[in-house]
Amino acid sequence: MTLERLSPPPSESEIDRDRRTVPLDRSDGLLEVLACETAREVIAVVRESPSTPSEIADELDVSLQAVTYHLRRLQRVDLLAPVGVRYSKKGREMNLYDLSTESVTVDLTEPRM
Numbered sequence: 001m002t003l004e005r006l007s008p009p010p011s012e013s014e015i016d017r018d019r020r021t022v023p024l025d026r027s028d029g030l031l032e033v034l035a036c037e038t039a040r041e042v043i044a045v046v047r048e049s050p051s052t053p054s055e056i057a058d059e060l061d062v063s064l065q066a067v068t069y070h071l072r073r074l075q076r077v078d079l080l081a082p083v084g085v086r087y088s089k090k091g092r093e094m095n096l097y098d099l100s101t102e103s104v105t106v107d108l109t110e111p112r113m
Contacts, residue, residue, distance in 0.1 A: 018102065019101065019102050020105070021105045021107050023107050033076075038060070041060050042070045046080060051097060054067075078100055080098065080099060
C-alpha cells in the first residue's frame with residue numbers, strides 16, 4: 001500500500017452535499033467561474049472521486065498552478081471544498097477536494113421584497 005492511499009477519501013454518506021439555489025442578482029461570481037472550461041473540467045474530475053490538486057493536474061494535463069487557481073475560485077463560490085488529507089510518497093500532506101454541493105440552480109424570478 002502506498003503512503004498516498006493511507007487516508008482514504010470520505011464515503012458519500014460522510015459528505016454533506018446539498019442542492020443550492022442562487023438568486024440571479026447574486027450569481028455573477030458563480031456564472032463567471034463556470035464560464036471557464038478548465039474550471040468545469042476540474043469539477044468533472046472531482047465529481048468522479050475526491051482528488052488532490054496534483055491528481056487533478058495530471059488528469060487534465062495542465063499545470064499545478066492552473067489547478068490551484070481554479071480550486072480557489074471554485075471554493076469561493078462554494079462549489080468545491082477540502083474534505084480530507086492524503087499523503088504524498090514524500091510524506092507531504094495534500095488536501096483532497098470534493099464537490100460541496102450536488103447541484104446549483106440560478107433562480108431567474110424577481111427577488112421577493
